[in-house]
Amino acid sequence: MDQTSLAGRTAVVTGGARGIGDAIALSLLEVGARVVSFDKITPVARREGVRYLEVDVTDEASVAEGFAVIDKEGEAPRILVNNAGIQRVGLVGRMSFADWSAVMATHLNGFFLCASQAVPRMIELGKGGAIVSIASTAAFVGLPGRGPYSAAKAGITSLTRVLAVEVAQLGIRVNAVAPGFTRTQLIQQALDDGSLQEGWMVERVPMRRLAKPDEIARVVRFLASDDSSYITGHTIVADGGWTIQGVNQAPDWLGKK
Ligand SMILES: NC(=O)c1ccc[n+]([C@@H]2O[C@H](COP(=O)([O-])OP(=O)(O)OC[C@H]3O[C@@H](n4cnc5c(N)ncnc54)[C@H](O)[C@@H]3O)[C@@H](O)[C@H]2O)c1
Numbered sequence: 738m739d740q741t742s743l744a745g746r747t748a749v750v751t752g753g754a755r756g757i758g759d760a761i762a763l764s765l766l767e768v769g770a771r772v773v774s775f776d777k778i779t780p781v782a783r784r785e786g787v788r789y790l791e792v793d794v795t796d797e798a799s800v801a802e803g804f805a806v807i808d809k810e811g812e813a814p815r816i817l818v819n820n821a822g823i824q825r826v827g828l829v830g831r832m833s834f835a836d837w838s839a840v841m842a843t844h845l846n847g848f849f850l851c852a853s854q855a856v857p858r859m860i861e862l863g864k865g866g867a868i869v870s871i872a873s874t875a876a877f878v879g880l881p882g883r884g885p886y887s888a889a890k891a892g893i894t895s896l897t898r899v900l901a902v903e904v905a906q907l908g909i910r911v912n913a914v915a916p917g918f919t920r921t922q923l924i925q926q927a928l929d930d931g932s933l934q935e936g937w938m939v940e941r942v943p944m945r946r947l948a949k950p951d952e953i954a955r956v957v958r959f960l961a962s963d964d965s966s967y968i969t970g971h972t973i974v975a976d977g978g979w980t981i982q983g984v985n986q987a988p989d990w991l992g993k994k
Pocket of ligand 1: 751752756775794822843917920
């Protein structure tokens with residue numbers, strides 16, 4: 738890992754107050770980036786060195802205000818991480834339009850609104866940039882009850898490709914990371930309300946465990962850094978093998994007879 742290429746660069750991380758976003762903020766901080774978190778909530782643990790701004794990524798004016806604060810305080814962002822996310826579970830035909838819209842607005846409008854502010858600033862600064870968005874394995878498979886979430890995440894992978902092509906010649910790279918089940922409050926909430934069960938989740942993962950937030954953060958940091966200088970438009974899957982598994986059976990030569 739090139740520990741130096743991110744030093745001093747301004748990085749906006751949406752949803753940086755907890756979970757994967759908090760791990761991403763920490764991971765970028767470790768290599769000297771100037772990290773600004775956009776979140777609706779107060780951070781669970783305030784990390785020294787992270788600038789926390791109260792921003793709602795679904796609200797155009799709020800996003801614009803967040804970027805205006807950054808303009809006043811230092812160099813424009815060279816890194817944008819679209820991580821803010823929510824989950825609403827329900828079958829099409831039973832789920833409310835309000836729930837559908839909230840999920841689409843957070844994931845997809847949030848990406849569009851933040852990129853709309855970040856890209857012109859990256860171009861003006863003239864030093865290139867990296868946009869990394871958090872998709873999900875839900876983008877690639879059919880998960881009942883997760884219509885808006887899956888559609889929004891698939892939309893993120895698509896917008897990633899479109900934007901990558903639009904800005905490729907300007908030195909701005911656009912990629913995404915698709916995590917599998919990662920142990921955060923989002924998952925804990927689903928475990929608590931019964932819409933997910935840990936045994937079933939782990940059984941379906943060839944590596945037989947959930948991801949730690951830091952394991953996702955390190956992939957984001959790679960895509961944000963110059964180590965990935967020739968990668969653009971792609972989505973890297975970090976899921977312990979969940980999407981490539983054929984049969985749900987582990988081989989029996991690991992000590993099991
Ligand atoms: N945890 C997983 O298993 C998993 C798997 C795949 C993808 N993801 C994705 O990773 C991202 C982070 O998930 P997490 O598990 O850390 O969730 P989380 O709920 O722990 O954290 C999400 C953060 O986003 C913030 N947020 C939500 N709506 C916002 C808004 N409108 N404006 C600003 N901030 C907002 C929340 O306040 C919260 O701090 C999400 O995009 C999620 O869909 C998570």
